Amino acid sequence: MCYDINTIFLKGAPMDSNDNKPNHSLPIQPYTTRYLILEKAQEHFMRDGYKATSTRRIAKEVGITQPNLYHHFANKEALYIAVLEMVANNALDDLKLIPAETDHQLGETLIKMTYYLRETHPYNFPVMLNDMKKEISPETSFALYKIFQKSYLQPFIDLFEENSAQLIENFDADLLANHFFLVISPYMNPDNLSYSKLSIETIIDFFLNGIKR
Amino acid sequence: MCYDINTIFLKGAPMDSNDNKPNHSLPIQPYTTRYLILEKAQEHFMRDGYKATSTRRIAKEVGITQPNLYHHFANKEALYIAVLEMVANNALDDLKLIPAETDHQLGETLIKMTYYLRETHPYNFPVMLNDMKKEISPETSFALYKIFQKSYLQPFIDLFEENSAQLIENFDADLLANHFFLVISPYMNPDNLSYSKLSIETIIDFFLNGIKR
DNA sequence: GTCTATAATAGGATAGAC
DNA sequence: GTCTATCCTATTATAGAC
Numbered sequence: 001m002c003y004d005i006n007t008i009f010l011k012g013a014p015m016d017s018n019d020n021k022p023n024h025s026l027p028i029q030p031y032t033t034r035y036l037i038l039e040k041a042q043e044h045f046m047r048d049g050y051k052a053t054s055t056r057r058i059a060k061e062v063g064i065t066q067p068n069l070y071h072h073f074a075n076k077e078a079l080y081i082a083v084l085e086m087v088a089n090n091a092l093d094d095l096k097l098i099p100a101e102t103d104h105q106l107g108e109t110l111i112k113m114t115y116y117l118r119e120t121h122p123y124n125f126p127v128m129l130n131d132m133k134k135e136i137s138p139e140t141s142f143a144l145y146k147i148f149q150k151s152y153l154q155p156f157i158d159l160f161e162e163n164s165a166q167l168i169e170n171f172d173a174d175l176l177a178n179h180f181f182l183v184i185s186p187y188m189n190p191d192n193l194s195y196s197k198l199s200i201e202t203i204i205d206f207f208l209n210g211i212k213r
Numbered sequence: 214m215c216y217d218i219n220t221i222f223l224k225g226a227p228m229d230s231n232d233n234k235p236n237h238s239l240p241i242q243p244y245t246t247r248y249l250i251l252e253k254a255q256e257h258f259m260r261d262g263y264k265a266t267s268t269r270r271i272a273k274e275v276g277i278t279q280p281n282l283y284h285h286f287a288n289k290e291a292l293y294i295a296v297l298e299m300v301a302n303n304a305l306d307d308l309k310l311i312p313a314e315t316d317h318q319l320g321e322t323l324i325k326m327t328y329y330l331r332e333t334h335p336y337n338f339p340v341m342l343n344d345m346k347k348e349i350s351p352e353t354s355f356a357l358y359k360i361f362q363k364s365y366l367q368p369f370i371d372l373f374e375e376n377s378a379q380l381i382e383n384f385d386a387d388l389l390a391n392h393f394f395l396v397i398s399p400y401m402n403p404d405n406l407s408y409s410k411l412s413i414e415t416i417i418d419f420f421l422n423g424i425k426r
Numbered sequence: 427g428t429c430t431a432t433a434a435t436a437g438g439a440t441a442g443a444c
Numbered sequence: 445g446t447c448t449a450t451c452c453t454a455t456t457a458t459a460g461a462c
Contacts (some may be wrong), residue, residue, distance in 0.1 A: 001448090049343075051264050051265060051296070054437060055439090064446075066438085067439080067447075067448085068447070070439065076439090088435065124337035126340070126342070126343060126398075127339070127340065130337065130339060131404075132406075133406055134261070175410055175411055179407075180415075182407055193342060193358065198388055206423070207423065210419070210422040211389060211420065267455065269454080269455070277429090279430085279457090280429075280431095283457065428462085429461080430462100431461100433459090433462085434456085434457080435454100435455080435456085435457100436454085437454080441450085443446105443449100444445105
């Protein structure tokens with residue numbers, strides 16, 4: 001099972017094994033046009049969603065013409081996929097380090113991981129999840145969701161499994177991590193109506209202990 | 214404070230006080246073209262969101278021409294507002310009756326209200342919340358959110374207040390209802406990746422009691 | 427109230443020169 | 445690798461006849 005869809009969708013150089021993130025499929029040289037496009041596309045896609053983001057706008061803000069963008073990426077969808085792989089890989093790299101910082105303490109770790117996401121990935125996750133399913137071609141939709149799952153959910157799955165002794169019996173760590181992510185998603189993005197209505201500490205407390213006294 | 218924005222945005226007849234829903238601002242005669250447009254628009258807007266829905270498609274499926282739609286509604290945004298008011302009013306009418314059916318028992322009532330929403334309002338709420346904020350003009354965005362809040366959140370706010378004795382101390386019923394709605398939102402819509410991954414009973418149980426044993 | 431015709435715009439994508 | 449020019453399509457919206 002291989003989720004590296006670069007070879008299908010992305011123009012430009014393939015794997016560079018001399019990269020400092022050898023397991024990742026997207027070695028991006030900083031300050032290249034390709035890199036600048038990816039950065040700007042990330043900003044727009046992750047804030048406004050797939051449909052509301054235009055290639056013209058990205059190109060303009062990067063300082064290139066819109067057709068030039070098509071030299072670096074086959075089409076809009078390929079650019080979206082590249083962005084998602086990039087942010088997912090960044091999330092995975094950082095999230096998996098956090099449990100060790102807190103001795104794998106469940107509550108503390110969840111709070112730290114959630115803060116990390118809100119500070120460094122303040123994306124529109126509810127819309128992003130919708131895009132992956134509804135705006136991307138079905139053939140790549142599944143692969144994209146797998147990438148997302150591996151990067152954003154796996155660290156939480158691992159944490160729940162490590163702390164299974166404290167949790168309800170017969171739980172499924174996958175379902176629990178998925179649920180947790182859905183619960184925090186609307187609170188990650190500054191544009192969302194719910195942002196900062198509850199503190200991260202409160203959200204985690206509700207998640208772990210419920211709202212009953 | 215008045216959130217009835219029909220008079221500003223909607224063409225056609227104003228209030229008809231001989232309606233069986235006298236408090237509502239939108240008396241809709243069934244089987245009129247206006248009604249058929251609203252029904253079809255609801256289906257598309259609430260499943261695909263504002264941007265992904267086209268007036269052409271709605272008109273075609275209703276069996277009229279696209280310009281004809283502009284006889285009944287001033288523009289796409291006015292149609293969206295009318296749809297949202299309609300579904301919100303329906304939700305309010307039905308949701309507020311449910312607590313009495315279960316003697317205002319907290320857990321039972323939450324389960325029934327959530328089942329009601331998933332069965333009769335299987336909408337794409339995460340996208341709908343995003344649309345209200347990002348795709349609608351700022352002037353009406355706030356009013357729309359107020360309508361949404363009054364219809365979808367108030368029944369939950371009332372329920373939490375009635376059951377405050379069972380709940381954590383110093384809680385804010387508004388915040389709690391808002392949080393509850395965000396938690397169930399991704400599970401209401403059949404297209405969402407999370408749909409039916411957890412049963413409604415489990416979601417409510419997690420919400421009330423947490424996931425710790 | 428519904429239609430035809432059409433404007434006006436914006437968006438994704440390609441061809442080909444340099 | 446970047447540009448200009450351009451195509452094609454989809455979309456919202458308007459004008460005006462019936």
